[in-house]
Amino acid sequence: MTGVWLGIETTTSTGGVAVMKNGLLLAEECFPVRATHSEKVLPGVARLLKQAEVMPEEIAGIAVSAGPGSYTGLRIGIATAQGLSTGWGIGAVSVETLRVLASSVTADCPVLSCITARSDEVYAAVYENSSFGAVEIVPPGVYTASSIEKRIAEFDKIVAVGSGRNAISFSDKVIKTDPLWDTPRPSIVALLGSLQVELSGFDEPPAPVYLRGFNEKVSSNVP
Known part of the structure; x- marks a missing residue:
């Protein structure tokens, strides 16, 4: 990561913003569960920039979590990133x-x-995992508990992370992480966004990932 990056996460019931510089975390804030993202994200950005002593013109880019997740949260996050990108005249990417x-x-x-x-x-x-973040080996989709269990049967062991792991019956080969990591962190959003731009630049504007209609395709590929 080079320069200052702003990360925005609004896809779950706990949102957040983070400011990173050259791969180091300057400031991060996660929103209370009961608060709506629309009321918190812009004030959170302003507060963190002040805390980190960073001016908008110093920011190299904005990264926003693209989903899947809450439809309302996705729209708020993407719209916020696009608005700040236009207003500040800097690039934005989605992760x-x-x-x-x-x-x-x-x-x-x-x-x-x-x-x-x-x-x-x-x-x-x-x-x-790789030096450029996580690399996909089973595609994102909408899975039933039984279908995802079949998809991971080929692995000798696997680490499970995220809120959805509690809906799945796991075998002994599945390693559960600390629940702390079940919520996506805006600092990781910023880090991955910066790495993404290093590889391919600001090639596409931020866009939501809904995965709607994908479950039928996934189910047909599961034995």
Whole structure:
């Protein structure tokens, strides 16, 4: 990571913002569960920039968590990132929330990242960690508990992270992380966004990841 980056996370019931510089965390704040993101995110950005003694013109880029997650939260986060990007005249990128979760943990085996969706379904994907963050090895999708269990059966062991892991019956080979990491962190959003730009630049504007309609495709690929 080079320069100052602003990270925005609004995809779950706990949102947050973070300011990082050259890979080091300057300030991070997570919002109370009961507070709405629309009431907290912009004041949070202003407060953290003041705390970190950073001016908007010093910021190299903005990274926002793109989902899947709360539809309302996604729209608020993306709109905020786009508005700040336009107002400050700097680039912005979006980072998949499942990748943010997987990149939060250090593991020598694959990482199952999963977020509660609805009923018995979860948003999930499997990643391997690398120097550029988590690399996808099982694609993101809407999975039932039974279908994701079949998808991870090939792995000797796997680390599970995210709110959706509680909906799945795990075998002994699944390692559960500290619940602290079940919420995506805005500092990881900022870090991954900066790495993404180092690889491909500000190639696409921030866009939400909904994964709607993906569950039928996933189910058809599960034996």
